[in-house]
Amino acid sequence: MSQNFTPNEMMTVAAARALTNQDVCFVGIGAPSAACNLARQTHAPDIVLIYESGTIETRPNVLPLSIGDGELCETALTTVPVPEMFRYWLQGGRITTGFLGGAQIDKFANLNTTVVGPYEKPSVRLPGGGGAPEIATSCGQIFITMAHSKRAFVEKIDFFTSLGHGEGGDSREKLGVTTKGPTKVITDLCVMEPDATTKELTVVSLHPGVTKEQVIAATGWPVKFAPNAGETPPPNETELKVLRELHARTKAAHGGNA
Amino acid sequence: MAEFLKLSEAIEANVRDGDAVAMEGFTHLIPFAAGHEIIRQKRKRLSLIRMTPDLIYDQLIGMGCAERMTFSWGGNPGVGSLHRFRDAYQNGWPNKIEIVEHSHAAMANAYDAAAAGLPFAVFRGYRGAELPRVNPSIKEVTCPYTGEKLATVPAVNLDVAIIHAQKADRKGNVLLEGIVGVQKEAVLAAKRSVVTVEEIVDELNTPSPNSVVLPGWTVKAIAVVPGGAHPSYTQGYYKRDNAFYKAWDEIARDRDSFLAWMEENVLKKGPEAFAAHAKKAA
Numbered sequence: 315m316s317q318n319f320t321p322n323e324m325m326t327v328a329a330a331r332a333l334t335n336q337d338v339c340f341v342g343i344g345a346p347s348a349a350c351n352l353a354r355q356t357h358a359p360d361i362v363l364i365y366e367s368g369t370i371e372t373r374p375n376v377l378p379l380s381i382g383d384g385e386l387c388e389t390a391l392t393t394v395p396v397p398e399m400f401r402y403w404l405q406g407g408r409i410t411t412g413f414l415g416g417a418q419i420d421k422f423a424n425l426n427t428t429v430v431g432p433y434e435k436p437s438v439r440l441p442g443g444g445g446a447p448e449i450a451t452s453c454g455q456i457f458i459t460m461a462h463s464k465r466a467f468v469e470k471i472d473f474f475t476s477l478g479h480g481e482g483g484d485s486r487e488k489l490g491v492t493t494k495g496p497t498k499v500i501t502d503l504c505v506m507e508p509d510a511t512t513k514e515l516t517v518v519s520l521h522p523g524v525t526k527e528q529v530i531a532a533t534g535w536p537v538k539f540a541p542n543a544g545e546t547p548p549p550n551e552t553e554l555k556v557l558r559e560l561h562a563r564t565k566a567a568h569g570g571n572a
Numbered sequence: 573m574a575e576f577l578k579l580s581e582a583i584e585a586n587v588r589d590g591d592a593v594a595m596e597g598f599t600h601l602i603p604f605a606a607g608h609e610i611i612r613q614k615r616k617r618l619s620l621i622r623m624t625p626d627l628i629y630d631q632l633i634g635m636g637c638a639e640r641m642t643f644s645w646g647g648n649p650g651v652g653s654l655h656r657f658r659d660a661y662q663n664g665w666p667n668k669i670e671i672v673e674h675s676h677a678a679m680a681n682a683y684d685a686a687a688a689g690l691p692f693a694v695f696r697g698y699r700g701a702e703l704p705r706v707n708p709s710i711k712e713v714t715c716p717y718t719g720e721k722l723a724t725v726p727a728v729n730l731d732v733a734i735i736h737a738q739k740a741d742r743k744g745n746v747l748l749e750g751i752v753g754v755q756k757e758a759v760l761a762a763k764r765s766v767v768t769v770e771e772i773v774d775e776l777n778t779p780s781p782n783s784v785v786l787p788g789w790t791v792k793a794i795a796v797v798p799g800g801a802h803p804s805y806t807q808g809y810y811k812r813d814n815a816f817y818k819a820w821d822e823i824a825r826d827r828d829s830f831l832a833w834m835e836e837n838v839l840k841k842g843p844e845a846f847a848a849h850a851k852k853a854a
Contacts, residue, residue: 367599
């Protein structure tokens, strides 16, 4: 089946649609940044975007390569010092939605961005958690965007960088965490949400042209599908146009691949 | 009181082998010229502290200046891994490096506590995260008022803080604008501090009374190094060289190409080489 959009574009558009005009969003670099700015430039013009470098209500015209590009500060309402960002704004409970990704995710949406292999003797040393451990527990809810593959969607993550739903059920409450945690995982194949009781990630919609078999093959645990799982509405013309223009401006600005 | 020195003198006088050093700047205002000077002066066994090690610590580690790194996110932002850090940590090249790993919130709080002269920082963090298992300095206290369990980390313990800023006046008062990161906290936390600046001016003309200004008496040494934050950036002067950050991935991936780059661009050069990057932003 031929389509006029890529799986990555579908992922970004699906993530953007999950955001509302009322959200105060803690934005990470990469797919989350694209999704948040797509939302801002389409259906959620008043969404508040906050980057951990301290920029509040930022409205970048091109996507930043780093979390602290000058573009973010120049287009922000205000920029606060980093300790203040983590203390008053994140820990202070002022963020409705945080975006995370990772190298590995398990069926309870716990994330690993620290190591592949044992911590002391890793086969791959990854960058580490950055803001994630506290983003995961301090934001009202968490959206996760990641490309879907068996290497990333694993039965057991090698390191618990940030808390999702722990061991499932009421794990978060037991740890004294009062926020919702991951409420959506948006991949390039599908959208998953945690089951209301068990908190196990369940496929709630398949992107156009994607089969259940593809999702099963790309997931490292026996993945469950919601009985009413349907098809994710494809990106519309406006969404694709705005997203592509954003990427084109970004590519021109950064001198190379965006 | 701040002393105006050449960069080489400022580093010579303030950075010693084995020191705990923070070279801060959250993406913005990263003191690359000062880092290169430390490499040229062949400092050894440094304990490097930085939230986001960035290319500057990749370079120091690859050149054998460090024995420990305390950090919270160790990648090349938007690009990938820090290959020299990975090679040192995983393969011991050019020497073994020990790591002390935190989250951003923990590091930011640890700087804040040190600036405030407190022994430790307390915050709501690390819940359900695994770092406390592998970093024994992360502990927990019970709030004496509410009973809530909270995370603690020790205040950063710094011999020297090194930062880059837009400008200083002739009394040594320093102005930082834009994304200001944890630099104020790092300078106030450290026993000694070195500040490189784009320029010295008669009047700081602070854009507002709330601008981040470090009084000259909180700073040990100031060196004028136009372009000194490149390939990071200085708001109002020049932009982040994102193309270089991408190019670094190839340069640093391989030991020989890394050493060749360092030889050509650091060992054979001086701080004046940074001036080429200091063109004012339009």
